[in-house]
Amino acid sequence: MENAGQLRRQYVDFVASLYHEGFLDDQFGQLQKLQDEGNPYFVVEVVSLYFEDSEKLMNNLTTALQQHVVDFKQIDAHVHQFKGSSSSIGAQRVKNTCVVFRDYCEEKNLDGCLKCLQQVKHEYYIVKNKLETMIRLERQILEAGGTIP
Amino acid sequence: MSSGIDNETTQFHVLAVDDSIIDRKLIERLLKTSSYQVTTVDSGVKALEFLGLLEDHENADINKNTNSNPTFPPTGNFHHEMEVNLIITDYCMPGITGYDLLRKIKESRLLKDIPVVIMSSENVPTRINNCLQQGAHEFFIKPVQQSDVNKLRPHLLRGKSMENQPNNIIINSSKRKPIEECLSPSRLRAKLKELELVQ
Numbered sequence: 001m002e003n004a005g006q007l008r009r010q011y012v013d014f015v016a017s018l019y020h021e022g023f024l025d026d027q028f029g030q031l032q033k034l035q036d037e038g039n040p041y042f043v044v045e046v047v048s049l050y051f052e053d054s055e056k057l058m059n060n061l062t063t064a065l066q067q068h069v070v071d072f073k074q075i076d077a078h079v080h081q082f083k084g085s086s087s088s089i090g091a092q093r094v095k096n097t098c099v100v101f102r103d104y105c106e107e108k109n110l111d112g113c114l115k116c117l118q119q120v121k122h123e124y125y126i127v128k129n130k131l132e133t134m135i136r137l138e139r140q141i142l143e144a145g146g147t148i149p
Numbered sequence: 150m151s152s153g154i155d156n157e158t159t160q161f162h163v164l165a166v167d168d169s170i171i172d173r174k175l176i177e178r179l180l181k182t183s184s185y186q187v188t189t190v191d192s193g194v195k196a197l198e199f200l201g202l203l204e205d206h207e208n209a210d211i212n213k214n215t216n217s218n219p220t221f222p223p224t225g226n227f228h229h230e231m232e233v234n235l236i237i238t239d240y241c242m243p244g245i246t247g248y249d250l251l252r253k254i255k256e257s258r259l260l261k262d263i264p265v266v267i268m269s270s271e272n273v274p275t276r277i278n279n280c281l282q283q284g285a286h287e288f289f290i291k292p293v294q295q296s297d298v299n300k301l302r303p304h305l306l307r308g309k310s311m312e313n314q315p316n317n318i319i320i321n322s323s324k325r326k327p328i329e330e331c332l333s334p335s336r337l338r339a340k341l342k343e344l345e346l347v348q
Contacts, residue, residue: 027292030292030294030295031175033295034175034178034179034182034295039178042178045174046171046174046175049170049171049174050171053169053170053171077243080241080270081169083270084169084171084172084270084291085169085171085172087270087291087292088169088171088172088175088291088292089171
């Protein structure tokens with residue numbers, strides 16, 4: 001079992017890489033600042049809401065793009081929401097994909113939209129994985145008696 | 150029940166309106182770090198309900214019919230157990246938009262003096278101008294930051310001091326002056342140029 005010191009170093013490196021590789025932007029840091037002893041689960045709560053909301057949105061998008069007659073306005077509305085929530089938690093790559101997605105909606109470009117849907121799902125699952133890893137590391141640090149850097 | 154005697158310990162109550170659950174959570178946390186009491190609702194309709202604007206005994210209607218001055222001075226917004234001191238709302242919402250909500254509040258005799266702040270993920274100058282012209286005190290680009298929420302306090306304090314001295318002129322204690330609704334369009338444009346609207 002790794003000690004708190006090792007885990008903390010792992011955590012710092014891991015989080016740094018997430019920013020460096022553009023998965024997260026400064027907004028995630030803002031969320032962390034809002035967490036304190038009075039609200040120790042704030043980040044986990046927001047992230048969980050994001051996961052739930054995102055899965056719903058992606059399901060809606062998948063369904064909408066399978067329709068015989070595609071409603072691009074409706075799709076744009078979903079993507080707008082997805083872009084907003086991703087921006088609010090700092091999920092930069094997901095947000096950026098949504099920007100491109102909205103452009104295709106405006107052009108009523110079905111092919112472009114389908115490609116973006118694939119891309120946005122891809123980006124979402126990566127960042128979900130990364131965030132879950134981060135949360136798991138935090139828990140491990142606390143269990144090892146350390147404090148989160 | 151707030152009597153306005155001790156302003157230092159009286160908490161301000163902010164009503165936050167946003168259809169996004171993530172953004173509601175975020176704005177709630179931001180407002181609570183400033184020690185505001187917060188109520189969140191997920192739609193403009195629910196906001197109007199909470200503010201008492203969807204009920205039959207809305208005072209504006211009564212006054213319209215009787216064609217006389219109200220028999221009591223506007224006591225603000227004691228519809229619910231706690232008054233609302235500021236409303237912060239998202240612009241893009243299904244159903245009634247934040248802009249519609251702003252208009253309805255400004256049209257209400259009871260509620261028109263409550264400061265309203267608009268939030269939007271999109272930086273559209275015409276949208277910002279329209280909201281400010283309609284009486285919004287601030288326009289925040291999302292994601293909303295702590296520094297934005299810090300800008301709310303002067304608006305809240307001004308509201309409190311007006312409550313205690315209803316016949317006084319507006320006491321402007323903030324560095325950034327609010328946009329007065331009576332400005333002519335060209336003065337308003339000049340005023341808007343002065344202000345930093347975007348971070």
